[in-house]
Amino acid sequence: MLRIATANVNGIRATHRRGFDDWLATRDCDVVALQEVRAQADKLPERAFGGYHVALETGDIPGRNGVAVLTRQQPAAVRSWSGSALLGGPDAGPDDLQQVPAPDHVGRARELRPFASQGRYLEVDLAGEPVTIASLYLPKGGLPAELQRPERMREAPDGGARYNRKMSFMAGFSRYLTRTRRAAASAGREFLLMGDFNIAHTRQDLAAWRRNQKNDGFLPEEREWFGSQLSTRTLIDVVRHLHPEADGPYSWWSWLGQSFANDTGWRLDYHLATPRLARAAVHTTVDRDHRGVRLSDHSPVVVDYDLG
Incomplete structure (x- = not known):
């Protein structure tokens, strides 16, 4: 059995203060993909990644982005868009990480070049299983210019700049994803893409879908793009495969109001697996909290894969 999780920690220092280190130590995952680490190497907490080997791409924007993959064994290979990554062994501290x-x-597709050094994508080949694992933090985006109404927006209108940036990323990433998935297949490996997509794909993936149809993260074009990445021959949404009729399970809730208590959430965090690997999934859980404390505004999505 292989237990694999994805978690947007929304800041590794903040989530450690809430008990992330204990979650890592007790959840018994074999692989954990992280997004929004949001710390340069010298700002990481001691033993930030517990007893795991870590491959980390912090990006070059202090306090923003950052992705990682934690594994039981040192990965057989690591790839990033910047061309380098930080590696560390179990219990590594900030001074123990080595840039390789x-x-x-x-x-990369040309649309991804502006994002190459931002710490948004990292993939590793597992040493003990024929599986390639990728961690993705897709840009949040915004509204197109024609939908922007200053009186309804928390952020200042930007003429659609954040929306255009996200759409450009998605266009390039779609082509990149096809290439890297095929490369894994050519090497005899299954492929698993995990992370925060900042998109709720269907009405089942958003509690308040009626009032969010013109909000970023649930725009028709975003949802259409997400669906175009899936098929029975390419990638399968593992959690939806296991729970085809369920609403949710949601993985993000606002810190404001009663969203978490009322489970008025969004499903933004996904496991997308090649068909054979998806068929091996036997159980999934969203760890809404740990010992009564929310680790982040996102919650880890944990899937058990029986690889036989």
């Missing part, structure tokens, strides 16, 4: 080459073997 991590060349991207399939080549």
Whole structure:
């Protein structure tokens, strides 16, 4: 059995203060993909990643983005868009991380070049199983210019700049995803993409879908793009495969109001697996809290895979 989790920690220092280290130590995951680490190497907490080997791409924007993959064994290979990554062994502290080459073997799409050094994507080949694991933090985006109404927006209108940025990322990432998934298949590996997509794909993935149809994260074009990445021959939404009729399970709730208490959430965090790996999934859980404390505004999505 292989237990694999994805978690947007929304700041590794903040989530450690809430008990993330204890969650890591007790949840018994074999692989954990992280997003929004939001700390440069010298700002990481001691033993930030517990007893795991870590591959980390912090990005070059202090306090923003950052992705990682934690594994029981040192990964067989690591690839990033920047061409390098930080590696550390179990219980590594900030001074123990080593920067190593991590060349991207399939080549980035041109739309992804502005994002290459931002710490949004990292993939590793597991040493003990024929599986490639990828951690993704997709840009949040915004509204297109024609939908922006200053009186209804928390952020200042930007003429659609954040929306255009997200759409450009998605266009490039779609082509990149096809290439890297095929590269894994050519190497005899299954492929698992996990992370925060900042998109609720269907009405089942958003509690208040009626009032969010013109909000970023649930725009028709975003949902259409997400659906175009899935098929029975390419990638399968593992949690939805296991729970085809359920609403949710949601993985993000606002800190404001009673969203969490009322389970008025969004499903933004996904496991997308190649068909054979998806069929091996036997159980999934969203760890809404740990010992009564929310680790982040997102909650870890944990899936058990029986690889036989």
